[in-house]
Amino acid sequence: MPSDRVFNFGAGPGTLPLPVLERAQDEFLSVDDAGASPLEVSHRGTWFRGVIERAKADLRRLLDVPDGHHVVFCQGGATMQFAMVATNLASGGTPDYVLTGAWGAKAVAEAERLGDARIAWTGADDGFRRVPTTQELASALSPDAAYAHVTTNETIQGVTFPHTPVVPESVRLVADASSDLLSRPVDVGRHAVLYAGAQKNAGPAGVTIAIVAGEVLGDVPDGLPTMLDYRTYVEHGSLYNTPPVFAIYIVGLVARWLLEDVGGLDAMLERNRAKAKLLYDVLDASPRFFRGHAEVPSRSLMNVTFRLPSEDLEARFVEEAAAGGMIELKGHRSVGGIRASIYNAMPIEGVRALAAFMREFRDRYAD
Ligand code: PMP
Numbered sequence: 001m002p003s004d005r006v007f008n009f010g011a012g013p014g015t016l017p018l019p020v021l022e023r024a025q026d027e028f029l030s031v032d033d034a035g036a037s038p039l040e041v042s043h044r045g046t047w048f049r050g051v052i053e054r055a056k057a058d059l060r061r062l063l064d065v066p067d068g069h070h071v072v073f074c075q076g077g078a079t080m081q082f083a084m085v086a087t088n089l090a091s092g093g094t095p096d097y098v099l100t101g102a103w104g105a106k107a108v109a110e111a112e113r114l115g116d117a118r119i120a121w122t123g124a125d126d127g128f129r130r131v132p133t134t135q136e137l138a139s140a141l142s143p144d145a146a147y148a149h150v151t152t153n154e155t156i157q158g159v160t161f162p163h164t165p166v167v168p169e170s171v172r173l174v175a176d177a178s179s180d181l182l183s184r185p186v187d188v189g190r191h192a193v194l195y196a197g198a199q200k201n202a203g204p205a206g207v208t209i210a211i212v213a214g215e216v217l218g219d220v221p222d223g224l225p226t227m228l229d230y231r232t233y234v235e236h237g238s239l240y241n242t243p244p245v246f247a248i249y250i251v252g253l254v255a256r257w258l259l260e261d262v263g264g265l266d267a268m269l270e271r272n273r274a275k276a277k278l279l280y281d282v283l284d285a286s287p288r289f290f291r292g293h294a295e296v297p298s299r300s301l302m303n304v305t306f307r308l309p310s311e312d313l314e315a316r317f318v319e320e321a322a323a324g325g326m327i328e329l330k331g332h333r334s335v336g337g338i339r340a341s342i343y344n345a346m347p348i349e350g351v352r353a354l355a356a357f358m359r360e361f362r363d364r365y366a367d
Helices: 018-026 046-063 078-090 102-115 133-139 230-235 247-263 265-285 311-323 347-366
Strands: 068-073 096-099 118-122 149-151 175-178 195-198 208-213 304-305 338-341
Touching: 046 068, 068 078, 068 230, 078 102, 078 175, 078 195, 078 230, 096 102, 096 133, 102 149, 102 175, 118 133, 118 265, 149 195, 175 208, 208 230, 230 338, 265 347, 311 338, 311 347
Parallel strands: 096 118, 096 149, 149 175, 175 195
Antiparallel strands: 068 208, 195 208, 304 338
16 A cells, blocks of 8 residues: 555545556546546546446446346435435325434435425434334334335444345335445345445445436426436436536446455455454453444444543544544544444455554553
8 A cells, every 4th residue: 555545434535445546546637548537528428428337337237236226326415315315205105214323314304394204213212323123113114104214324323234124015115325335235126216425435425326216216296306306317327417427437446346356245245244343343352441332233334433431532542543544533523432434445454453553542541
């Protein structure tokens, strides 16, 4: 690794695979035969057409997307998806929201601005430490809901659904997978909409991947603003207006890296499990010094969240880690503590270095 690069544990934008950055660097001034930078080329030119089509095809392959589902690229982040989902899918009644952390809470607040929405289950009273069990979910969700919205991985609390949540047959499943899409295989076919801002596992900020079931499109109400209507993206191949060309180009390179260097999402999941285990083992070995936030079955493989015995020690931990080349370990301002985001592109060496630092820090400061 170049000596001026640190291990970046930021929650997003997060670290990107080095081979992707190097390839982009090689092509930065002039790409293929275009004689221009990816920042300069036309989105209607041959080069970008190839890029966007290949990116979509590679995402389909990685995620095993069924034929009836569309992969589209939007802007406005996952936050705009909160509104798009509600406007496109809620005409059939009131949607149910499952709150396992701060992002689910934001999603339902947005849906409430646009119509009715119901909080079917919330972990707020326990401080968002776990996801509901399948039985809890089954009794919480209404069979008449317009859709059921879940956050597959809560980035701030570090709480995750270990498997695709099971919802009643009659209910459309909508998932915000911003911080775990592409980190593991997922049963796309069970989703009406699956979306993710790219800036954690899939690429840079500026593009949002949405996977939309074709059967949903027939129920989208007419009269929506053009850019808030999923049909616009499907009918125009995400090229109705100028898309975020550079961001989609990087998503394409990341997808290639996952297919060719990593070997697909099963292999990625193995790597992610191994990385997360290194950190959770340290937490479990010293539960009085490191207090993990999530209950064990709901632990995230992407965002490892924990507290230290005092806020003073937490500040010192963040500072000393940064001095040692491990940055962005401060927990989200709303919950405090420490958060280590270990997305796909975080090398195992970075996680080993952090685990070693945690043990050494504990040995120095534990009573
Ligand atoms: N959902 C989740 C799970 C997230 O982690 C984030 C961003 N951290 C968002 C939604 C909001 O995404 P964006 O900033 O792309 O709007």
